[in-house]
Amino acid sequence: MNELIPLMVIVPLMAALLISAFSRFNTVTKIFAFVVAICLPIIPIASNYGLHYFGGYEPMLDNVTNVMFHPAITYSFTFLQQIFIAMVGLLTFLVIFIYLTEYKEVSGPYLFLLFLGTAAVTAMLLTDDIFHMFVFFEILALAQVGIVAASSISYSNEMALKYMILGSIGSPMMLLGIGFLLAMTGSVNITDIAAAVHNGLVDITSPVFLMSLALIFFGWLYASGLPPFHTIKSGIYSKAEPHGAALLQSFTVISMISIVLVMFRIYSTLPIFEVLIVFFSILAMILGVSLALTQTDFRRMIGFLAVGELGFIGLGIGLGTQYSITAGLFQALNEITITALLFIGFGAIVNATNEVDTRKLGGLLAYHPKVSIMLLIGGLAMAGVPPLSGFQSKLMLVQASLSCGYPEISILAIVVSIATFVVFVKTYYSMFLKPKPEDLDVEHKEVPRAMIFAMGILLIIVIAFGVYPDVVTDGIANFVGGIL
Amino acid sequence: MAEVQLIILMTSVALVIIGLYSAIFIDNIIKKIIGISFIEEGANLFIVAIGYKAGGVVPILMPNMDTSWFASNAAYPLPFGLVLTSIVIGASTLAVMLALVMVLYKKYGTLSTKVMLADTSKQEEYNE
Amino acid sequence: MLELVLGIVIILSAILALIQKDLLKAAILTGFCGGAMAVLFQILLAPDVALTQAIVGAAIVPVFIALAVKKTQREDS
Numbered sequence: 015m016n017e018l019i020p021l022m023v024i025v026p027l028m029a030a031l032l033i034s035a036f037s038r039f040n041t042v043t044k045i046f047a048f049v050v051a052i053c054l055p056i057i058p059i060a061s062n063y064g065l066h067y068f069g070g071y072e073p074m075l076d077n078v079t080n081v082m083f084h085p086a087i088t089y090s091f092t093f094l095q096q097i098f099i100a101m102v103g104l105l106t107f108l109v110i111f112i113y114l115t116e117y118k119e120v121s122g123p124y125l126f127l128l129f130l131g132t133a134a135v136t137a138m139l140l141t142d143d144i145f146h147m148f149v150f151f152e153i154l155a156l157a158q159v160g161i162v163a164a165s166s167i168s169y170s171n172e173m174a175l176k177y178m179i180l181g182s183i184g185s186p187m188m189l190l191g192i193g194f195l196l197a198m199t200g201s202v203n204i205t206d207i208a209a210a211v212h213n214g215l216v217d218i219t220s221p222v223f224l225m226s227l228a229l230i231f232f233g234w235l236y237a238s239g240l241p242p243f244h245t246i247k248s249g250i251y252s253k254a255e256p257h258g259a260a261l262l263q264s265f266t267v268i269s270m271i272s273i274v275l276v277m278f279r280i281y282s283t284l285p286i287f288e289v290l291i292v293f294f295s296i297l298a299m300i301l302g303v304s305l306a307l308t309q310t311d312f313r314r315m316i317g318f319l320a321v322g323e324l325g326f327i328g329l330g331i332g333l334g335t336q337y338s339i340t341a342g343l344f345q346a347l348n349e350i351t352i353t354a355l356l357f358i359g360f361g362a363i364v365n366a367t368n369e370v371d372t373r374k375l376g377g378l379l380a381y382h383p384k385v386s387i388m389l390l391i392g393g394l395a396m397a398g399v400p401p402l403s404g405f406q407s408k409l410m411l412v413q414a415s416l417s418c419g420y421p422e423i424s425i426l427a428i429v430v431s432i433a434t435f436v437v438f439v440k441t442y443y444s445m446f447l448k449p450k451p452e453d454l455d456v457e458h459k460e461v462p463r464a465m466i467f468a469m470g471i472l473l474i475i476v477i478a479f480g481v482y483p484d485v486v487t488d489g490i491a492n493f494v495g496g497i498l
Numbered sequence: 499m500a501e502v503q504l505i506i507l508m509t510s511v512a513l514v515i516i517g518l519y520s521a522i523f524i525d526n527i528i529k530k531i532i533g534i535s536f537i538e539e540g541a542n543l544f545i546v547a548i549g550y551k552a553g554g555v556v557p558i559l560m561p562n563m564d565t566s567w568f569a570s571n572a573a574y575p576l577p578f579g580l581v582l583t584s585i586v587i588g589a590s591t592l593a594v595m596l597a598l599v600m601v602l603y604k605k606y607g608t609l610s611t612k613v614m615l616a617d618t619s620k621q622e623e624y625n626e
Numbered sequence: 627m628l629e630l631v632l633g634i635v636i637i638l639s640a641i642l643a644l645i646q647k648d649l650l651k652a653a654i655l656t657g658f659c660g661g662a663m664a665v666l667f668q669i670l671l672a673p674d675v676a677l678t679q680a681i682v683g684a685a686i687v688p689v690f691i692a693l694a695v696k697k698t699q700r701e702d703s
Binding site for chain 2: 643666690
């Protein structure tokens with residue numbers, strides 16, 4: 015059933031276009047969006063592994079140089095892609111479900127942006143063509159800007175414009191880097207480029223090759239919100255609607271891992287590549303946690319914590335062994351679920367109190383017991399408390415850095431985890447446990463049931479991955495063995 | 499005839515530098531956006547220059563052409579196809595940015611970046 | 627030597643567009659830059675790209691900028 019592979023991109027893309035065209039019919043739009051959203055996690059699970067060549071152009075053997083080359087845009091679908099696409103599909107379904115139940119009149123353009131973003135990250139994960147990835151990278155940036163600009167939070171337009179300006183500096187840089195690679199190898203297919211680099215057809219010490227690494231690396235830093243872009247990234251999380259932010263952080267994580275895997279396949283022979291990734295990841299871990307400590311707006315706090323967690327993913331990939339890359343990818347999967355859970359949970363609190371300053375909140379445990387317990391478990395999972403999923407991936411990362419011979423990095427990772435725990439418990443205390451301030455009027459508003467439902471499902475995934483990590487890590491380790 | 503490619507590369511590098519300068523140092527937001535579009539155009543020009551072949555022909559196969567002669571003389575068409583996409587992407591990004599600027603102008607009444615995009619966290623504290 | 631002339635035209639119009647006080651003139655000079663680039667693409671054996679660039683770079687982008695200038699303000703103060 016390899017015909018299902020392109021459908022993973024086509025279905026959300028077509029749904030986005032149809033919804034924005036027929037958004038006048040409110041009920042039809044709602045039903046259609048719901049049906050498509052249910053399909054999103056089902057398609058990758060039902061599909062078989064394999065390759066899809068667009069236009070049916072199979073790879074050909076060049077008789078002169080005796081090298082295989084790929085004339086068509088190729089989608090490769092393995093266990094890694096399956097698990098990540100299914101996770102994003104599930105998250106999109108939950109977010110759209112929350113959105114549809116929250117508003118009577120749904121906005122077609124907003125649903126368009128949500129589906130467009132999902133289609134873009136799916137294509138970035140699947141594709142084996144670096145220019146194809148760049149195109150969807152741009153589409154993703156537009157969708158993210160739209161999601162931020164559509165929110166009703168004040169100063170969201172300013173933040174969207176800032177992100178867009180930085181983005182339109184970052185993406186031509188990445189395009190130039192792709193141009194350098196194209197000039198050296200004459201191809202945009204990643205498998206072909208990697209083969210040319212590993213067979214010695216390209217001089218890997220030439221300045222052009224290093225320049226292409228620098229330019230694509232700059233684009234990657236922008237896409238993943240590592241320093242120096244960590245402030246703007248946490249800013250856009252705090253300016254989007256809570257359910258939008260839950261989806262935005264999953265887009266960030268997936269664009270980060272899909273670009274870094276491409277860079278790893280091409281540049282892994284350069285020793286400086288791994289040093290660069292580890293350097294920026296450690297910077298992100300330290301800056302993310304220390305900036306999160308100083309925030310009083312709890313949405314911004316979660317934004318900075320999410321940036322800090324991205325550092326762990328980069329660390330795993332930068333260490334460069336099979337075990338560490340597996341750990342980094344597993345951490346990416348956990349971060350998507352945990353951060354989405356936290357964003358949705360804190361969004362429910364914003365809904366109920368209209369207040370985002372932790373100094374003015376307090377005593378909410380009595381009013382929203384379900385939400386607060388789920389948030390506590392989510393926060394503990396993010397900090398790495400056993401037996402939750404964050405613990406398993408962080409343990410793997412610490413073991414990986416020890417076995418690579420860098421005990422300093424593992425100590426740093428543990429310290430950052432403890433700092434994450436401190437930040438979260440401090441915020442949790444001042445929001446839920448501390449006595450209620452006099453002037454805070456908690457409206458007796460129910461938290462929407464859809465939000466509780468979404469948090470419950472994400473919580474089940476967090477606990478399941480924590481108890482049975484082998485279900486995922488075995489498959490990821492096989493994939494990593496294939497690209498090393 | 500490598501001269502043509504050299505001139506093109508110099509032009510594209512100059513465009514990228516002009517664009518980066520304006521994106522960082524110019525205060526007016528519309529000029530900043532114009533500068534950003536120059537970066538995009540410089541990148542496009544560079545990629546088209548990759549496909550150029552000195553003394554070559556346009557990569558369109560006419561009925562009366564000899565195929566082997568065509569294969570050894572035509573320019574490399576893959577970069578041209580890529581640039582087509584990226585020109586359109588650049589125009590749409592520009593349109594979205596200008597739309598956001600128009601919305602923000604109604605709020606602030608000025609095009610100065612220092613006023614419009616001041617640090618948003620400070621703005622919030624100021625409002626409180 | 628057409629490509630040299632065109633390169634100079636592109637760079638000059640780009641610099642001039644950025645130092646204009648009148649934003650409408652800046653929009654028109656952006657169109658000059660895009661149009662010269664379209665001719666340059668034709669010299670580089672890419673007629674299809676030249677057609678697209680002639681429409682997008684010389685007509686659509688300046689019109690977008692001019693519309694934005696019309697809705698906001700014309701002077702760069």
